[in-house]
Amino acid sequence: xxxxxxxxxxxxxxxxxxxxxxxxxxxxxxxxxxxxxxxxxxxxxxxxxxxxxxxxxxxxxxxxxxxxxxxxxxxxxxxxxxxxxxxxxxxxxxxxxxxxxxxxxxxxxx
Amino acid sequence: xxxxxxxxxxxxxxxxxxxxxxxxxxxxxxxxxxxxxxxxxxxxxxxxxxxxxxxxxxxxxxxxxxxxxxxxxxxxxxxxxxxxxxxxxxxxxxxxxxxxxxxxxxxxxxxxxxxxx
Numbered sequence: 001x002x003x004x005x006x007x008x009x010x011x012x013x014x015x016x017x018x019x020x021x022x023x024x025x026x027x028x029x030x031x032x033x034x035x036x037x038x039x040x041x042x043x044x045x046x047x048x049x050x051x052x053x054x055x056x057x058x059x060x061x062x063x064x065x066x067x068x069x070x071x072x073x074x075x076x077x078x079x080x081x082x083x084x085x086x087x088x089x090x091x092x093x094x095x096x097x098x099x100x101x102x103x104x105x106x107x108x109x110x
Numbered sequence: 111x112x113x114x115x116x117x118x119x120x121x122x123x124x125x126x127x128x129x130x131x132x133x134x135x136x137x138x139x140x141x142x143x144x145x146x147x148x149x150x151x152x153x154x155x156x157x158x159x160x161x162x163x164x165x166x167x168x169x170x171x172x173x174x175x176x177x178x179x180x181x182x183x184x185x186x187x188x189x190x191x192x193x194x195x196x197x198x199x200x201x202x203x204x205x206x207x208x209x210x211x212x213x214x215x216x217x218x219x220x221x222x223x224x225x226x227x
Contacts, residue, residue, distance in 0.1 A: 040223070
């Protein structure tokens, strides 16, 4: 959706860290999500962060939230070939509706 | 974890026919489900909110007579694309809202790819 913006492409070498950035406009956002979509498949929830948090870490994933700048990022440590996918950030609007960014296609090269 | 199943996962139909896509919550009850549409290499756009036992709420610009939604039970919502045309070809994804007390969690189906010839 136009309320959430992401860069469209990211190429990263295997073993390096990936950082995917997202900006949103809704200052009243409560939860922000990261989803992964592999080719021809549905969405897999990777992680989420509550708006009163600055950071959340879950194994190889680190989410950083700058609420002042309305900026969200997802860092994937030690990126693997299986991490190649499209990553969507999403903003929780009212009534559990999600507003998605356009998705960042991550390509992991050997 | 909770599972949401969509059927069919892919379907090809002739222009002018109607196609029904099912979204089932397999191990929880979902009074609310959401239908999204995804064009190639684009984001997911919310089409409508499906509420069990009541009429669906459609987002602006979505034709309710074109995309019929029925949420007849707590575990099943269906999306029927009526008189399908090639421009309706898309990837349709549903999500189901699972509630535990005051906390809700969204679970996505694996999507249904519709190709209209």
